[in-house]
Every structure is written in structure tokens, then in C-alpha cells.
Amino acid sequence: MPNALVIVESPAKAKTIERFLGEDYVVEASVGHIADLIQPKDVKADNRYDHGLHAENKTLQGFGIYSPRASVEEPWKPWYVNSPKSQKTITQLRKALKKADMLYLATDEDREGEAIAWHLVEVLKPEIPVFRMVFHEITEKAILKALENTREIDMDQVAAQETRRILDRIIGYDLSGLARQTIGGGATGGRVQSPTLRKIVEREKDRIRFISATYCTVTAELHASTAETFNAKLLEIDGQRIASGKNDFNENGELKKSTEVMVLDERTTTNLKESLKNESLSVESIETSPYRRQPKPPFTTSTFQQEVINKLGGSSGAAMAIAQSLYQNGYITYHRTDSPGLSDQAITAARASIENVCGLDYLPDQPRLYTTKSDSAQEAHEAIRPAGETFRNPEELKNELDKDQIAVYELIWKRTIASQMTDQTGETVRMVLNGEINEEEKQRVKFSASGRTITHSGFRQIYEETPDNSDEQETDLHGILPDLTEGEKVTIDVIEINNHETKPPARFTEASLVKWMEETGIGRPSTFAATIGKIAGRDYVFKDGRSLIPTFKAFVATNFLEIEFQDEVDYQYTANLNEKLDGIADGTTNQTQFLNEWYFKEGAWETKIADIQGLVKVDLPRIRQEIAHAVGLDLENNQTIYARFANQKPYVQYGMDGETASIPETLPPDQLSVAKAKEFLTLAAEPDTILGWVESQKALELFQNDLINVETILGFVDGKGIPVFLRKGSFGPYVSLGDFPKWPRQTSKEGQLMKQPHHLKVIKVACAYLKIAENNKENAALQTILNEPKRGVGKKSIETLEGIADNEKISLYEALEQQTFLAEKPSKAVKKLLKNIKKWHSENIDEPIGFRLRELLINTGYWKEVSRMEKAEEKIKLLENLLANMNEFQTLEEVLDVLDERTELKNAPKPKTASLLEKMEPDTISLEDAINLLSLPRVLPITEPITVALNPAPKKGDASFNLLKGGVISVHNGPFGPYLKADCEDGSNQTRSITEDEIFEVSFEDCIKHLETPKKFAQKQSKQIILKDVDGKACLDNVSEKPIEIKTGKFGPYVTDGVTNASLQLGDSIEQMTCERAKELLSERRAQQNTN
Template sequence: MPKALVIVESPAKAKTIKRYLGSDYSVEASVGHIRDIIQPKNVKNDKRYDLTIHEDNSELHSYGIDVSGESPSENIWEPWYVVSENSKKTITQLRKALKSVDLLYLATDEDREGEAIAWHLVEVLKPKVPFYRMVFHEITEKAIVGALEQTRDIDMNLVAAQEARRIMDRMSGFGWSGVMRQVIGGGASGGPVQSPTTRRLVERERERIRFISADYCSLSASVRHKNAGDVFNTKLIEINNQKVVSGKNDFDENGELKKSNEVVVLDENRSNSLREALKSETLSVSSIERSPYQRKPKPPFTTSTFQQEVINKLGGSASAAMGIAQSLYQNGYITYHRTDSTALSDQAIEAARASIETECGIEYLPREVRTYENKTSSAQLAHEAIRPAGETFRHPDELKGDLNKDQLRVYEIIWKRTLASQMTDERGETARMLLSGAVSFDDSSESQTLIFSASGRVITHPGFRYIYEETPENDEEVAGEEILPDLPEGETVTIEGIEVKNHSTKPPARFTESSIVKWMEEVGIGRPSTFSATIGKIRAREYTYKEGRSLVPTVKGIVGTNFLELEFNEEVQYHNRANLEQSLDKIANGDKNRVETLDKWWFEPAIGFKHKLVDVEDKIQLGELPKLRHEIAHHVGFDPESNQNIYARFANQKPYVQYDIDGETASIPESLPPDQLTVPKAKEYLNAAAEPDQVLCEDPETGLDVVLRQGSYGWYVSLGHFPKWPRSSSPEGELMRLPHHLKPLKVAAAYLRSAVDPTDDEAILYLLNSPKRGIGKRSIEHFQTIAEDNQCSLLEAFQTGSVLKSGSSQESALEKLIQLITQYQKKQESERPSSLIRELLHDSGYWEEVLALKDPESKIKNIELFISALSKFDNCQVAVDVLFERERLKNTPRPKTASLIDGMDPETLTKEEALQLLSLPKVLEPDVDSQITPTNPDPETETSEEEIPEITVHNGPYGPYLRFGDDTRSLGDDDDPFTITYSRAREILSQPKQFRRRQSKEITLKNDDGSPCTDPVSEKPIVLKEGRFGPYVTDGDTNASLQLGDSVEQMNGERAKELLAERRAQQ
């Protein structure tokens, strides 16, 4: 029998499949994708580069994708793939395994990504043996053997669709991220799925911000019939034929009634008045309606509905749910978990019906099997729904010894949902009773007619609910059974109790991971395999964070969305991405051409993605960045007190609020929900920032002020004041914050300085060979000596002409420089600095020299930024003064600082404590108990010097600690860093090294029952550690940093699993 190699994606799947195949089969894992598109920075070093026509092929340099053919109609759209560094060892192993077999089976996942991986494997391995594509929905012996008998070729349409998506993702992601990082700052990024999804979260937050709450009351009465036994509840719904307001549907987002003439609002006074009037009154039955009802079960799980239900029932995140499903699939417990389909195979239906008959009884089996239509706009119907694997479904109780707690809970949900989807309807009866009465209240003598309503429900056959309780979608589904008495019309009941409740309408609820996944599926954004990764990426970029189960957008997320809505509005419209998904479906089905689709998306005049990207880059290069940043700021509101608008902005990795365009600023917490960032709240931060530094005392040694300040990481004291830089939005700030370390800006600044002051030797010296004038180092030194001997400026020394050879090109160039500076010294008195420096750079020849350099665009761009900043100034001298002030601020020493130690309160901090903090680090003085260590114990030596080891006390970012050479120890709570003695320090240092606060201290996370919390994928314990870059959780295989909104104190096992799952989804 021929030998065969089967390649799957994961080692876990390989291990499971190997159990079902004989010794003639070897099973290896590719460990996911083996190739990806080359990074743009590596393009020129690739051996393909010299063989490529790369003139005008900007896409190749920017994205690693060779787009251009010999003509626009022959574009090729060929990504340059490279083997991933992590896959090189795997490929070596696969090649070795391939040498000893006669057949190759490519058994990667059955979706587009799996098809692409299979194609990449063939492209890299170049097998000389026959190869076949092998697909299966579940990992069972029958499924695997069946797949071997029904192989096919690689579906190149699916590969083309996956490649088109990857190209779009690469180019839109890199393109957006490039401009967003210039406009918003480092870490900002965009993507074709993540950006519209972020926009939806932001839109909901805008709804919450606009929302104005309205107050109202409700009144309910508990009543009893003299012969009917139990009390039942009624609710007041009408007064004098007007509907009583009962919820948010009666109000608009401004808190105004939608139909003010048709409804009545009960306030607290009217409600209390009515309550008094109704005491011991009776109501009469006006009508009672009874009708049968039935509820159908929901379909078996798709990826989206699975994520929603697991999150709703068990908590956690979409990534965590998918991680558990992945482990269940790879180990043969469930079918493939990335699917849009609600279909079940005939085998699965038979297994479900057999389980229903065993578990529930034959009365819960419908006569005909149930089938379900897909409701999503672009479902891939080749797959089955998610269900238990196999010809018979294993009961969850059978798997208690095989699965961990999380895996078992998820399997049970899938098992129950699958069975429920094939069970009978829930059946029962609903009843609605209307009761009327009349009383006078509210200081009115006239009697007013009241209508009360009572509702009830009786379940006569639980149907699918016998085994599976679905997560309710609305309040009506939450209601349990309530039986109403069978009373005839006209019968009276007595009011026994009255309850008045105060209500306030609530803003629209924020999305949870469950509800945003549901929205993504309904709109058609993304694919099942991308839902969890998209949410994880949005959170990792800190466009949103989790508060409970809610996803709260950040200021960074709002500003990023504002930018994309402004410049790429069509691209972040929901229908746009849904249309692209449909185009990809057509490519996958062979109904659309990949190249034509990409050409239209990228190159279409005016609306193509490339054109919009170039437009934004042009705006940035033309100096419109400040304007653009202002346009995308989040408008908090208008402050009538200061007569200014307040904006929330994001820059330098932090959010802040600001008055108008260039007013005062103040940092705000990153996790402040935007709907709580009101004008009064913003003014609190602005007023606090405007308060002068709190000077505690004067340092007796230096005479500098000791200042108490609050920073991003808490309270601290400083010895002296920090230099105050101007606001970045001010003309001075804009000029100062340019990259002055770059040569083009140094030259431009030197020319401006020399025009204002020809005796500025530093500036003149920098200009001598900018552009090149051939003046050597020795000649320059001679000129400097002349200037020093004659106590004159360099320019005056040049005019002696005694250094350079008469008539030489150097002498001629120097004379032109002198004339140029003299000429522009006169011009600077009347010209604006922006126009003067442009002329000066051209007249000097420096502009032309820059244009002749290799890749001059970035250098010219920086000069234009300098000129743009100068355009805010009317006077050259003022602009030069700003340049000198920048140098002064840059060279001003940073004051010494010290963080407050745990237990210190900024409100009660004394000057003595502040001075003690600033005294650290300090050297401990030896005391009488100190042990002396002789450095030269040789007995033949007449004298031996004795050395006391130096021990210092420090205050680090994780608290006080001792240092002895390279050895350190943290100080415990019982040791005061200010009073600790040398002997005590020696004692601490002599003890075995324990975890220091700055080291990775491990805390094993626990479940609610106290058992160690294990990751559902790796099945290893999860620990919380303090690392070099902050706290993180790890299972030993995957590390995940804590995100915005997380804290060490509140970290638990469920959240840790989410973080690890999200991190895996990004890898």
C-alpha cells in the first residue's frame, strides 16, 4: 500500500487524526499559514527586485504587492510572498516527511483560509508526488476515512477570494495606518473590518451623549377576587382614554414626549395622590382575552450565534469562546466551528432525534425534521452548523473526565442547542385582562376613568425548553408563568396593595461583544473567522475597553472614527464592506474576476482607495495637519462661562481636553467614558490643570522650590519647576516641535538666524558648506583664528580675504554668501519669515542641492513644514527668538523627582516628608553594629585597610529598595527607607533573594471554587505576572498584557482567559 502524508493546520488536530489512520499514513501540522506578504522594508533586498519593473510601481514599495503589468489593462496584483520566520523549521520537517511518501493529502480547514494554506503548501513544498485536497466537517474516524475517499483539487476560486481579501486588508490597513499615525499618533491604525465596527461602537456612544433622560412614574395594583383565591398583579395603562407613559418608547432622545397630546405622564405627586384615592377601591373586569401560543426553537449554532450565546451564558469574550471551540474541534468533540450555515446533515439529524427520544421522550420529537434557512446576507453554505461530532452524540456527562470545566460547559451548550433545534415547539396559552375603575384625585372633584391591565401565561407543553433555555432577546421572553383567574366581564375585584415606582429613561445600551458580533453578522461585515479577532484588535488598539460586559469607546476611538468619516466616508459605511464581502463571495464562486475587482477598488478615478489616500497625504504635506487635527476632535460642548467651545483630542498617546483651537489643555483619564465627559466634567480637569504648582517649601541646600505635582502615574514631588513649553497648537509650539535635529531644518534655521543677525557665528559656521562651497576645515579654522584675534564676527573675518586663494572658486562662493546674507539682512526687516526663508534657500542653491539628493521628497517635506510653521509669524526676529527659546528649554535640566511612597497622602504631605523623598537615593552611614570586612587579611602585613561595603537606599517605580553593588532587595512595609539603619540593611541583604516588586512576581489565578484556573486551549494553569513592561497573564505558551480598563487587583480567571484568547487571535 502506498505511503501517504497528511498535512493539517494544528498539532492538536494532527494528534487526533493520527488515531484514525493506519501506519501507512503520517500526519504533520503546518501550524497555520506558512507564508505571508513581504514587509515593504524588505522589498529592495529581495532577489525578485532586480527582475521587476519597479518604476512607478509604488504599491510594491509601500505594500509588498506587485500590481502593475505592462499596461493598466494587464495589472497582475501579485503579492510577494515570503516564508514566515517561524515556519522555516516546519517546512524543513514537511519536506523531509514528503521524501518518504507516495501521496500527499492537504487536510487544512475547509474555509478560504484553509484552501489558501493548502495552495501555499504546494507552492513552497513543490511536491513531486500526486497531491489531493481533503476536507471534512468533523474529526471522527468515519469523517476522516470518508474524506480520503472523496478528495478533490485545490479550489483556486477560493484561493483567489482569500488572496483578494488579504490584498485589500494589507493595502487599506497599511494605507490607513500610515496617515492615521501622522494625524493621531503612534499606535493608531485602521482596517476594512475593524474601522466600520469601531464606527458602530462610536455611533452608539454618540447616541448616548445626545440622550436626555426623562422621569416618570408607574403605578401597579395587586387585586383579589373574593372567590378566586390568589392575588394577581395589574398595571395602570390609561387615564381618561389617554395612554399612561410606560417607558423609553414614549420619549425621544431629547427626553421629549413623542405624542404629547395622546399620553399622560405620571409624576411622583400625581402618583401618590392616585395611590391614596385607590385605597380599598374596587375594579371591574372589562374584558379578558385568551389565545394559544407556540414558540419555535432557534436554529443550531453558526459561529456568530455560538459566540453570542456563550458570551451571554458564560461571560468572557468572543476570542475566548472561539478558543474553546477550537480545542473541542481539534480533539474530535464538535464539528468545524467557523461556519455561517444552520444546516445539519442527515446523520446529525438522526443523532439528534435519537438523543431527544432517549433524554426527553418521544412526545418531544416533531413528526417531521426541522430545517432552517440562513438569514445572513452572505452565508457560505458548504459547511454544517456547529454540533457535536459523530454518528451519535455523546452526552456531556460522559465527557466529565475528558474535558476541563470550560470545555464541558461549552460542549453542553452546543449539545443542548443542537437537540433543541430538532425538538417540538413550546406551547401554551396567553391571557390579557382589562379592568376599569373611576376615582377622583389630584385635587380634582371630577371622577376620572382608569384602565388597568393584567397579563398571564400558562405553558402546556415545554417542547424544546425541556432541555434548553435560550437566552431571552427581550423582556417579554423573560416573563415566567402567571395564571389569571377565570372571571366574567363585570365581575369586581378588590385592590389590596398599590405600588408606585419612579423611573428614568435610559440611553441606548452600549454594545457587548455578543451584540456587536450579532450586528456584524446581520450587516455582513467580516466573516465568522474574523469576528473575534476584529474585536480583539479594536480593544488592543485601545479604541474601546470593557466595563463589565459593555464595550466603551475611548477618545482615541472617537477621534480615529471622526478622521475616517471625514476623509474615507464611503469606506467606513457599513454597506461598503458588505458589498466587498459579496464581491469576494462571487470571486469564490467563480462569478467575478479577482484582478478587475481589485483594479476597481484601488484605481477607480476619484473614488478609488488610492486616490483618497493620496488626497490625505497631500493635505498633510501641504501643512494642513493642524486644521485636520482640529476637524476630527470630539466636540464636548460650549462653555457659556468662558464663551469657548471645549474639545477632546488625542495626541502623544494620551487623551486631553482643550478650550477652542489653541486654548488651555488638561489631560483626562484614558478610561473616562465619553458620555460622562460633559462640559462641567471637562472644566474640572481644565481648572485643575490651570492651578499653579503647589509649592510645599524651599529646599535649604539648593534654594529651589519643592513642588507637589500629579502625573500620569500618580503623585510626586520635584526639586524645582519643569520648563513650560508652549502649547503645540500655538505658533510657537508648532515651530518648536518640528524635527530640528534633521539637517534640512538645521540649515533653514541657520539661514534665518544669519539674516536676522549676521554676527551669529554659530549659524554662519553651519552655512559655509550648505550648499557645498569647497571651503576646507583648515580654512575655516584660519577664519576662526582671525575672528578671535581681531575680536570680530566670522562674517567680518571672511571679508579680509587673506585665507582663500585669490580668484579661486572657494573665494567666489564665499563672496556670494557674504552678499547673500547682507542682502537678506535688509529684507528681513520688511518680509515675513516664511517667504524670506523660501527665497533664501533657493537663492543660496541649497534647495537645488536637496532636490539632487537621493529620495529628496522627505527632506523637502520637512522644509515645507518649517516654512508652514514660520507663516504664523509676521516678524523674522520674533521667529528667531522662538528658535533660541527652544534651545534654552531643550537644554534646561529636568528637575529631580520622587514618587510618593505607599501610605503617603498628597493632602497631608509635609515638607519634611517631601525633602526626605528627594533625599533618595542616599548612602547609609555605618553604625556601631556594622560588621567590618578586612580587604587585606594577610597576617604578614603590618596594617590592613578595612572597607565598609556601600549600601544605598532608592525609591524606584515599584517602591523603596536597597542596592549593594549589583545586588538589590525590596524593602517591606515594616522598613522605613528614611530611617533604616546600616545593620538592618545588611541583615536584609544577607537573606535569600525573594521576589522583588520589579521582578515577575507570579500569582496563580483561581476559579470560584478555589481550584487553579486553567486555559481551555492549552489546559495549563494561568498565572498573573509583573513584567518589564507591566502586568500580564500567561499560560506558559501565550503572554497577554493587561489592557485599558484592567487592573491587577480585579484580574480573575475569566478575564485572563479572554486576554489569552484575544492574543492568540492576533498571532
């Protein structure tokens, strides 16, 4: 038999399939996509680029996608390049292909898999027969059957994937660019991401608007003549129904039907309780009805994610990662599917399992058949089910799978089997009772009691479903009611009054968000997890338990998109795009025609983006004001308080330019009231506490010779010295000697310009261009830009120019104008530079400053230079943010003044600071305590050679070390507590932890004793924090069964079970970390590792 090469997507899948094929087959993995869209910065350097053909093609320049400008015949042409991370894989695949006589492409049978197969053909260019093989499960029979039933690549599916990629690239790039200019902080937008985020924010706004209503309900314990007791609920008084739930009230806390419904308050129910005591009721009616409940269908991708999150916890991403590992190793069928249907083989296997596990009583006469309700199901896959002709019991797999995998497999196994089982059946009884109370008013009351008996458990014998919101409320159902007849009397024994309060709409969990996305048609089940992950990764949401809470960054981003992209964030718009993709996939929609209409048509995407970009360029302050979240009106000063987001932090502000105060990033928006906002504003306005003053000579000693003139420190008062402040910091209270330089408010345009990353070269060069354009005598600025981009002016030439400038007392700019010694090429480049600088004072002078600077950077060639740099996209974004910031200023002089002021503030002397010790309380700290802290580190001189012998001596390594004569032992208060550091003869340092009680008192001799103790036996600096569960016992991880600790590492705090480490996410904190949340973080981290 000829040699065959089979290419699958993942190495794990390759290993599994290889077991089923003979030695004539070699199975290799593409490791996902091997080709992707070219980055726009690389377009001009690509060998396909032709300036005459492509220079004016905006989509190619901006997105790496060639567009035909409305030509129906000429298709859109994305420029694909081999993924850099796939180069090694491609080489390996080409090597394997040379030894093969036929090629089987066995990537997943969905649009992404079809596109990967097509890219493999395009990149590898095989000259041997190529076959497309597909399968829904990785079993020997399925693989061999797939080999016998190959087909060609489905180019309609490829076109649908390509169109989706084009839409995501264009929409994502355009929305993200605008979001970064208006919001900053890594803000992004996307075709699916933005409407999904809008829904999360909408729900939070509903909660903010919500006004709670209070009401009471009455439950009676009734005593029948048979001595049996049962409960009944008060329904009516004098024919008027009693309010009994949220459906009776609107979001303003008002009754929907005020004339038909009565609200019981506490006073009314207290009187009612007295009136009802020992009264009797008579049975008015008894209704009996059969009860039947059918099982839910087997899992689709969406229902699988929802059920895993609801029952097992974790995230949709973790659920999909575990499913991926189960599929790749042959335990379940393909897990990206819209279909709830089962094959005949699967139905047979399920029915056999039912008979074996539950018995024939639970096996219906006929199999159940399920079909999709969606018109847009992408592929003809089966539902997610256990793989194979027979379903393996989860108990059989406990030695093969870890606990997370077992839990997910068992859920799939039970759901699949339950879907083919009998209905749950029983009987529901509803009894209505009435009576008369209050002899004077003779009020008629009506009560209701309901009960249910289950005669056959059916599918619930094996699977308990998670109820959804639409399920009937069963809280008032009881097992069995007494056997009474109409007209029979019962006695009221006990009356219970229950107080209730309507609750705001529940926030989305990942499970409920996935359900909403599927029902609305936003995205695809296979991408739900990635979309939610992206929203969380951009700090648009954080988790509280399972709830997804939007941040104020999300509010501002959504407000911007709702104002400027009302149609595009409309849910139906996104759903319609998905329908178009489905049409392309099934061949009923023309790809080119759809893209042309969507992009080029009048009023379509291209025009709209250009209009909004122009608006942002000239009217950014107004836009930022419009997209702020209005918290409410402060009635005391008649000013509106807004919540805003800038410089990657949320804050509140009075009006457009009033006082500001930072707010916590994880403050739930529905908790930010006017009163709460005023607390933050009041706290921010409070001055730091001055503990006392330090006279000049003592201050110089505390600065330890780092300062020459104490008068340069802010806060210095002649005759008093320097103030000592007690301050509040991000990491707790601290003291400072002197005041900090007064920087402008971070949220002001001046503050934002100062906070730009001026240390980065692209920002330095851009600002230098601005300075030299305005004042050609700025020699330092000209030196910065002279070879940005490279103009061939060498170091010796620059030194010659500087010499000419010094000798003739002229500027470097004038020396450049007069020079005659440069070679032709650099001379030509310099003349072009000078020409563009001169234009600054004559062209576009009425345009915003940022716009003018952009034109200068483009005309001088620097913008092009940046677009070719490594990480060009990030650097262009930095420039865009800088230019947008500059557009807010009215004059160039204002911008230059701010840049000069920034330099002065940056170089101003900083106060000396020191953190408080753990045992110190801010309320009781004295000036003496503060001075002691500021005097650290204490320095103890080493006056003679000392050999320190370690005790106990280590088994390996040196048993001693020598201290450096003339060196010092210094005592510090570090981030992990007090410690000492000693200078050694070999140039190294020895450190040991000490206690807080020793920090001010430890002697030289005691320091030597500490140094004699090897580090491994010394007091540890980092504290061990072992999480506890609700019972106070150590929190054990579900998989490793080891205690979970919280630690602090190089990249911040993280949880660990000693095997897996998981960083804390936005919204998590060490203080509020729970056992459940820690397990969730570790589960998600393991899932990520399984997919890598």
C-alpha cells in the same frame, strides 16, 4: 500501498488525524500560511524586480502588488514571498515530500484554507499527484471518507481570498498612513475595522445626545371573590394611554405622541393612589391564546460567539480559540461556518440523544431542517455541532477537557440537541379590567393583567436561550390568573407606584457587536473576533464589564474618516465589497475587472487617496480642528471646549489654541460634559503648592554634589534659595526641590516637535539634513549626514577635511567643496549631496517645510536607505510623522528655533524629586517632611571590614558575606517601599526591605541586623493582593481553582492564578479590578496560548 503525505494547518490537528490513518500516511502541519505579500521595502531587492517594467507601478512600490493599469486581460499580481517564520516548516515539508508518492492537502475548507493549499503547491512544487481533501469534523469516518472523495483546488475561492488580501493591504496601508499623520498614537484604519469602529462611536454619540425622561407606572394588587390575589397594571385614564416605556419617548426625552399618551408624575400618582384605595374594578374582557415557542437553529460562527459571550463571558477571540482546540482534537465540527444546517448523520445523532436524555415526549415526528437566511454564505459547511455519528455527553468528557472547554462543548451539545426538540407550548391569558374613581371627575381607569401557563417545556427542558432585544417583554406575565368571568368584580388591595427613567441606548458588547456585524454584512463571522481584537489592541475601545466603550482616540479617528472617507466608512459600502468577494468566490465576478474599477476608475480609490494626501500635506491644522470632538460651549467665557487626541494622550482644550488639560484615557465620552471638562482645565491651571524655601548651601547638600551652581536650578530666588514644591504625579504625590524646565504645551505644534523621538537615528539624520540645508556652516549636522546614506567617505578622509577646515578657518561644507583628494566614487557622491543642498534655497521654496525636507531626503538617497533598513515600515512612519509636524510651521526659522530650544531644555538641570511615603498625606506634609524625603538616600559609611553571617544559615550557597571597608550602606525609598543597600567586597550589593518608620532613623547596627536575615525570610517588598469575590471570599479561577492575585512585573500589573499570567488591558486598573474581570483576562490569555 504508496506512501502519502497529508498536510493540515495545525500541529494539534495533525496529531489527531494521524491516529486515524495507517503507517502509509505521514501527517505534517503548515502552521497556517506559509506565504504572504511582500513588504514594499523589499520589492526592489527582489529578483523579480525589473526597473524598466516595475519602476512606475505605484501599487507594487507602495503595497507589494503589481497592478495592470486598467488592462482587463492582464491580472493583478500580488508578489508573494515565503513567510520568514515558516522557513523551518517549509524545509520540513520539502523533506517529507521527497519520501512521498502522493500529496493530500487537507487544509480547512474555507477561502483561507483554499489559499493555503494553493500556496503549498506554489512553494513546494510537488512532482507527484496532488489531491485536495476536505472534511467538516475530525473523526475516523470523516477522514477516511474525505480520502475517498478528493477534488482539485478551487481557484475561485483562492481568487476571493487573494482579492480580500489585496483590498485589506491597500485600504489598511492608505487609511493607516493618513490616520497616523493626522492623529498619531499608532492610529490605524481598515476595510472592516473602520466602519465597525464608526458604529461603536456612533452609539456613544447617541448616548451623549440622549436626554432622559422620567415617568411613573401604577401596579395594583387585586383581590378576587375566590380569595385569590393577582397583579394588574394601569393602562389608561379616560381613554388616554399611560406612558409605560422607552418606546413612548424620543432621544430628547419628549413624548412621541403627546396628544395620545399621558405621563404620570409623582404628584399625580400620589393622588391617584389615594383615589384607587379600596375601589373595585370589573372584568371587561378575557382573551385566551395558545403559546408556542420554537427552538433556535444550531450554531453558526456568529451565533456561537454571541451565545458564548452572553452565557460564559470572555471575548469572541477566546470563544473562537476554545472552539479551535475542540475542533482540532475531534470534539466538534468545523467552527467557521455560515450554515445552521445539520447533516442527516447529525440529525440522527441529535434525535437519538433526545430520546436517551429527555424521552420520546420531546422528540418531534419529523426532523427540523434549517437553512441560512444569508445570500452570501461562503461555504457549504454544517452548523457547529458535536463531532461523530453519536454525540458524547459532556459528563463523559470531564476527564479529557478543561473547564472552559467543557463549558463550550456543553453549550454546543445542548444547542444542537435543542434544535431538534419539540416546541415549548402553553396558554397565555390577558384580562382587561375597568372602573371609575374620583366621584367629582368620574375618571375611568383601565387595568391589564396577563398570565401564562406552560403545558409542555419542549426544548427548554435542556436549553435556556439568551433572549434578544426583539423578544417580547415578559416581566408582567404571571403564572396563573384566577378563573373569573366577564363582569365579575375585584377589589383593589394595594397600589404600588414605580418611578422610571428612560435609559440611553446600550453600549455594544462583543456579543451585540458581532450580531450587528453579521446583520449588516460587515466582515465575515470567521474574522469578527480578529476585527474586535484589533480595535481593542489599538486602544480605540476599553471594557467596562462587558460593554465596549470608545476612547477619544476612537472619536477623533472616526471623525476624520467620516469627513474625508464618507463613502468608505458607510456600512453598505463595506457590505457591497463583501458581496463582490462572494461573487469572485462563486465565479460570477471577474477579479481583475472588479479591482480595476475599484482602484483606477475616475473618482475611485487611487484618485481619492491622492487628493486627501495632498490636503493633509497643506492643511493639517484645519483638519485636526475639524476632527476634534466638540464637548460644548462654556457660557461663562463663550468658548467651545474640544476633546482632542495627540501625543498618544487625550486632552481638552478651549478653542483651537487655548488652555489645555489632560483627561483620563478611560473616561467614557458620555461622561465628559462641559462642567467636567472645566474641572480638568481648572485643576491643570492650579499652580503647585510651595511648601517653603531651602537656602543655597543646604540645597547643594541635598543635591549631593550633583550640582555645581545652585543658581542654574529653575525657581531660584536670590536671598531665598530654591522653592520646595508639592506636586501631583501619575504615580501619586511627590515633592521636588526646584522647578522643572518649562516645555511648550504638548498639544501645540512646538510641543509635538519637541516630543518627536529625537534619540532615534532616522529623526537625528532628518533634522541634520534640515539644519545643513538652511545653514551650510553647521559642521555637526554635516558630519551626521555625510555618510547617510553611505558615500564612501572614510574616517581618515573626514579627519583630513576637518584639518583643512580648521587650518583655513572655513566650514566643513566649504572644505568638501574644495577637496580634490577623494576617490572618484565618494567624490561623485559628495558632489551630488552638495548639489541637492544648494537646491534648497532655489526650488520649492513656497512648499511646506515637511514637503521640502521629504524631497531632500529622497533626492539625497536617504529615504531609500531607510526603506531598506530593518523595521523599515516603522521608521518610515516616524519620518512621516516628523514631516507632517513640520508642515504646521509657517517658516523654517520657527522649526530651527524649536529644535534649538529643545536642546537647551533637555540640558537644563532637573529638580530633585522624592515620592511621599504611603503613610504621608499631601494635606499635612510639612517642609521638614519634604526635606527629609529629599535628603534620601541616607548614607552610613562602612569604616571597617565586617563579616555578616546569615541567620538562619542557608542550606546551599554562602553562609556569610563581607562588607566593603570604605563602602557605604545607603537607605532608600524605592518603588516597592523603603530598603537598604550595602556594598560588598566582591563588588556586589546586598539589599533588604525595611519599614517606613525606620527609613529616617535606622542605625548602622540595625542595618547589620537586617542584613543578617536572609532575603527569603526578610520582609517582602511587593504586596500580595488576593482578589475577593462578592461574598468576600478569595476569588478562585474557574480552571485551576486557585486564588487569583494581582502582581506587578517588568511589563506592568498582571493577574495570575500561579499557572497563567495575564496583563491588565486598557481600562483595567489594580484599584478597580473585579473577580469576574480577572477570570475573563485569564480565560483570554489561556485561549491565546492554546492557539500558539
